Amino acid sequence: MNVLSDPLTLTMAVLALLIVGISKGGMGGGLGVLGVPLMALTMPPAQAAAILLPILCVMDLMALKAFWQRWSWAHLQQLLPAAILGIVIGALTFTYFRASDVRLLVGLIAVGFALNYWFKPFQHLAMGKPGAKAGLFWGSIAGFTSFVAHAGGPPVNIYLLPQKLDKTVYQATTVLFFTSVNYVKLIPYAALGQFNSTNMGASVLLLPIAAFGIWLGYKLHHRVPEKQFFQVAYVFLFLTGCKLMVDGMQGLGVLG
Template sequence: MAVLALLIVGISKGGMGGGLGVLGVPLMALSMPPAQAAAILLPILCVMDLMALKAFWRRWSWAHLQQLLPAAILGIVIGAFTFKYFRASDVRLLVGLIAVGFALNYWFKPFQRFAIGKPGAKSGLVWGSIAGFTSFVAHAGGPPVNIYLLPQKLDKTVYQATTVLFFTIVNYVKLIPYAALGQFNSANVGTSVLLLPIAAFGIWLGYKLHHRVPEKQFFQVAYVFLFITGCKLMVDGISGLIA
């Protein structure tokens, strides 16, 4: 499951826009505790972020980042302080809800209309904090950031660079609470190191497929997969709660 998840995430980051980082934890959580899946993925995502950051250096929009980043850090803090109250079944249910909700938003965009207009403090606080929290729980901050950024009609390169810097900062900030919560044990870190070549191969494959596979079709299939995975996790989470 981890190999499949990292291939999809790597392909997405390498040439399909990077939005499918949301799929990593739900897919891996089918065969391991969600918290462990998130801990294994985080160091790999940090390495991926550095690779992407070099390609988009200084092309980002500070106006948008200034609205999103403080709120995202707030969301990370909330996630860190509430982490101890979540059981494995709770996290499965939460990750499942996030996966299903983001898939539905990709298809129907019910939240998109709330973010239209110039970057403002209110929308930045709402979507930035949601992105920080969902990123902490399941590395699933991409959809809330997209809900905020896409209506701004940014240049494609500026948009990509803005998301790259945002998640580079967010993921490296997350290393602190993850370490404090004991998530980086030898087993998790060893698995991250073992899987890193798979992630690199996925990025290379995404680059090669960028001009050969239609992006729209790729995301349509992937979000169907995300929706089905989210439904399975929701069922598992609810079963654990009533057991």
């Protein structure tokens, strides 16, 4: 599908990139998970992920410069190998997923992320610091969900937040983690033929929108209350996830 040929598809892509850019630019990076679900409303989820990946890689380099060498190697050594395992699993199972399967999975991730934000079911983990086994588990989950829908944030947060790292160290650690993960994902995405001329052309043309979103997020950081921004955004994420779940179940014949 040519993203630029359909006004609705283009509108959803621009909206998704603006939200991701604003989120990364100053309102907290967690809403990067909204990109694929929003774009998947009007295009195949796999194509949405392929278009977003090069853009995310450029965004990551911007963030990496700001937090250079402030990360925790001890935590990255536990998370990154596990994340690569999750990416490999995602790549090996990619051909078995139908579009309806991916829509349902992405919808579940989106709804789960919103519910976790509102109700924090994993908050009890803060009672004790997760160890190496938890790092292996959540790191592999993050790698898999990141491969499928660029949605590795929730599993990483579940592991890292209870560690009570310094705020800058925490941010730097997540920045390097997702920079590494996204650049590793370039290899299987390319091998699976996701970077065709249509998708790459869309990535190049949408990149300025993402850059504008980052700038806008920086400007809004001191003007818009972060709490209100996230409340609206997570309602949007929840509704988008519900729509994708319904579409996925209809495609699978679960719903009429």
